[in-house]
Amino acid sequence: MKKLERQKIIRQLIQNNKIETQEELSQRLSEKGITTTQATLSRDIRELGIIKNRYDEGSFYAVFDYEGEPENTGVIRTAMSLMATMSAYAQSVRRAMFILVVHTGLGEADLVADAIDTSNRSEILGTIAGADTLLITCQDEASAANFEREIRDAIQPN
Structure with missing residues (x-):
């Protein structure tokens, strides 16, 4: 495909379901006969501008719609601030x-790492992302x- x-x-x-995790999304794709790796699914989520919104009943994925071209992933990524990304994915x-x-x-640490890396903050030396854990190395304790x-x-x- x-x-x-x-x-x-x-x-x-x-858009049509309340999907809480990448694992659940992967399962729904599998039910439709689509197999994908976790890395590919993470990349698709990032490219589509999908974020996780928090509601009273839980956190669910949602498409971040930007009025303009359908393939404007660069615009979508920059439209979401670093702290909005943290709010959507960090636990x-x-x-x-x-x-x-x-x-x-699960599968969201690389999305946060990408947002940090592209923010070009001088106090952050680098990031390392696993499946659900992200290490951020800063230049000093302060x-x-x-x-x-x-x-x-x-x-x-608050």
Whole structure:
């Protein structure tokens, strides 16, 4: 199956169902006879501008619609601020000196890492993303403490 066809089906699944996790999305695709890797699914989610919205009944994927060209993934990515990305995907954050550990849903850590990497923040030296855990290396403890506070504010708004 071609990428555009798969992404069209992903978009329809997200728009028509309350899907909480990448695993659930993968299962729904499988039910339609579409097999994909976790990495491909993460890339599709990022390219389609799909975010996770939090509601009273839980967190569900939603398509971030931008009025304009359908294939404007660069515009979609920049339209979502770094802290909006944190709010959508980060579940917790902890700090060990100048390193932050952020936990996300399964398959979502790379989405957060990409948002951090493309933000070009000088105090962040780099990121390493696993399936649901992200390591953020900051230039010093003060930078890490400030960024940790920003992330906490994003995931637990007052």
